[in-house]
Amino acid sequence: MKFSPLSSFKFKSIVSAVGILAIIVLACTTYFRIGYITIKYPDGSQKIAPLPIKENPGKIGKYHYSGTFKHTFLSPTTVHIVPDDCVLKFSINGKPVSLKHITDKALCDYRRGFDIDISQQVKRGVNTFQIQIENKKGNAGFSMERSWRSPTSILFIVFSLLFGTILFYSVLKKLALPRTVIGLLIMGALFHLCYISYTDYTERGNDVSGHIEHIKWIATHHTIPRSRDCEQCYHPPLYYVPLAMLYKLFSYAGLNDHQIFRLFQFFTFLWTQVFLIFGVFIFKETLRSKVQFHMATLLLCAWPITATYAARIGNDALVYPLFAAALYFMIRWYRTEKGRYFNLSLMLGILSFLTKTNGLLATVMLLALFAVKVFQKKQERFSYIKSKAVQFAILALFILSVFIVPKFYNYMHGDQSDWIVSNRSEKHFTQKRSRFLGNTGRTYAWFDVKTFVNEPYVSTTKDKGGRQWFWNHILKTSLFRSSSKSEYHKNIAQIVSFLFLIIMGTSLVYFLFLKRDEIFEHLPLILNALILLAAAMFMRYKVPESSMQEFRYIAWFLFSLIFFYVKSLDVFENRKLVVLQAMWYGVPILFSALSVSYFLIEP
Numbered sequence: 001m002k003f004s005p006l007s008s009f010k011f012k013s014i015v016s017a018v019g020i021l022a023i024i025v026l027a028c029t030t031y032f033r034i035g036y037i038t039i040k041y042p043d044g045s046q047k048i049a050p051l052p053i054k055e056n057p058g059k060i061g062k063y064h065y066s067g068t069f070k071h072t073f074l075s076p077t078t079v080h081i082v083p084d085d086c087v088l089k090f091s092i093n094g095k096p097v098s099l100k101h102i103t104d105k106a107l108c109d110y111r112r113g114f115d116i117d118i119s120q121q122v123k124r125g126v127n128t129f130q131i132q133i134e135n136k137k138g139n140a141g142f143s144m145e146r147s148w149r150s151p152t153s154i155l156f157i158v159f160s161l162l163f164g165t166i167l168f169y170s171v172l173k174k175l176a177l178p179r180t181v182i183g184l185l186i187m188g189a190l191f192h193l194c195y196i197s198y199t200d201y202t203e204r205g206n207d208v209s210g211h212i213e214h215i216k217w218i219a220t221h222h223t224i225p226r227s228r229d230c231e232q233c234y235h236p237p238l239y240y241v242p243l244a245m246l247y248k249l250f251s252y253a254g255l256n257d258h259q260i261f262r263l264f265q266f267f268t269f270l271w272t273q274v275f276l277i278f279g280v281f282i283f284k285e286t287l288r289s290k291v292q293f294h295m296a297t298l299l300l301c302a303w304p305i306t307a308t309y310a311a312r313i314g315n316d317a318l319v320y321p322l323f324a325a326a327l328y329f330m331i332r333w334y335r336t337e338k339g340r341y342f343n344l345s346l347m348l349g350i351l352s353f354l355t356k357t358n359g360l361l362a363t364v365m366l367l368a369l370f371a372v373k374v375f376q377k378k379q380e381r382f383s384y385i386k387s388k389a390v391q392f393a394i395l396a397l398f399i400l401s402v403f404i405v406p407k408f409y410n411y412m413h414g415d416q417s418d419w420i421v422s423n424r425s426e427k428h429f430t431q432k433r434s435r436f437l438g439n440t441g442r443t444y445a446w447f448d449v450k451t452f453v454n455e456p457y458v459s460t461t462k463d464k465g466g467r468q469w470f471w472n473h474i475l476k477t478s479l480f481r482s483s484s485k486s487e488y489h490k491n492i493a494q495i496v497s498f499l500f501l502i503i504m505g506t507s508l509v510y511f512l513f514l515k516r517d518e519i520f521e522h523l524p525l526i527l528n529a530l531i532l533l534a535a536a537m538f539m540r541y542k543v544p545e546s547s548m549q550e551f552r553y554i555a556w557f558l559f560s561l562i563f564f565y566v567k568s569l570d571v572f573e574n575r576k577l578v579v580l581q582a583m584w585y586g587v588p589i590l591f592s593a594l595s596v597s598y599f600l601i602e603p
Helices: 009-029 151-174 179-197 208-221 240-252 257-286 290-302 304-310 316-336 339-355 357-387 389-412 426-431 441-445 449-454 470-476 487-512 516-521 523-542 557-574 578-600
Strands: 037-040 046-049 053-055 061-071 078-084 086-092 114-117 125-135 140-146
Touching (some): 061 140, 078 086, 125 140, 179 290, 179 304, 208 240, 257 304, 257 316, 257 557, 304 316, 304 578, 316 357, 357 523, 441 470, 441 523, 449 470, 449 487, 470 487, 487 557, 487 578
Antiparallel strands (some): 061 125, 078 114, 086 125
16 A cells, blocks of 8 residues: 555644744734724823724814834835724824825725725834824724735635635545535635625624623633623633633733734634534434535535624624534434443533523523433433432532522622523613514514515614514524615515425425424434524513524524424425425525625625
């Protein structure tokens, strides 16, 4: 047998080390570091602050900012500025930088900003800069960093993408996935990266400022906060502690908050890929047909909300893959009854709960499946329960010490007004009154199909998009949470909503006509759907607030929804329903294509 260097573990390790080192070197050489900024307010007062600057001083007028940055021979000569509100003047080393070629709209674009060439003004070593910005209302400030369009930045991007794709392919190949599925996962990852490239961490987040405050609180105080210490401090700590440590590390390295949290988006991206991989494992375990397996993978990778998940900062990023992994090993245990799968699922369920409270549902599902197994054993029930006595004792102690006791303690000491829902308080009710919904039987029973299709987006504060109806709101938020003023994006969102109804309807019909043996065969995914929906309804009843009824709380429902849709092909083929077979192929392909195009054409 001939030796192939590409198959050598040592050779691959060397290549990987060299690649990672090259990326780090390119990142450092193209890094654009700016020191503290001196702010001169319209009234003449001054202040020193780090970038990015975003404050609400309550004063309109012209703000003057000045600072320094270092420039090397590999540093970019094009910078990216995001102003709030409008740039009036910009100079480097006392030399004015021309703004004539930049449109007035771009000079005042507080979301995207603009690129500007500084090659004629910059010099090797320390440079000074001055920028004048007019604040017309609200927040004032700006951010400035390297432009990703500079040659060295483009080289960094190309090399990172090439090396990252090869590394990702190698990992997926080791997982024994088909090449076509690997290709879909790689395209999904590139799709998410493209979306993240123009999406700031503040744009698609849920309470992102609270999550950031939680991270910084731990980094500052070096301890776990109480629920009342910050807006999102009621969450479990598993997501926040590692990021607080990284925040301290990156701060020492000289990165500012904006750069650090943009980097944290990359960690979210990686967790999203883990979520997708375990979703693919679930489909591989439960689908025998290669066609169904590939179609399920396509839908999962291109589903609109997965792109939004990949751009966020928040504990959702970690709880999704942990829950997905717990569900996968749960299915493996249900099918094989091997104890190691039960233990892995239980451990991952506990980690899910330590990341976010609704992660406890993974353990609830595992216990429900165990109860089914006990019912099936008949003569061996007692010994079967006894075999898991240690695990159940650990679980009971964990839930008591980590969930019930702390929440009851906070409830008794006035930190929260409800001992189940941590962030329910009188302050919460008074501040977010506009988000609260009706809570009658009709709000759960009715589904407004016309509104679901015609209204491209759903709002947390306005009834027009159907937020009052439980099904309208929770299903709509599985698609596009953000609203775009673009007619193109509105039209795409409407078509995708219509196609979603076909997918949902087909899945529901297949589910309702399952036979008894099929129910027991697919029980984990059935329970996954039913328990998640029941939990969402319970939360709606407990706290009828629109922002707490979003699909992100039951994101794992996607596995069941997609599974039951692709399984419907069995029915169409057995009954030779040619038209429905054509629909089965066409709908998810069109759905996926439109979903990707929605994000790739910047909203």
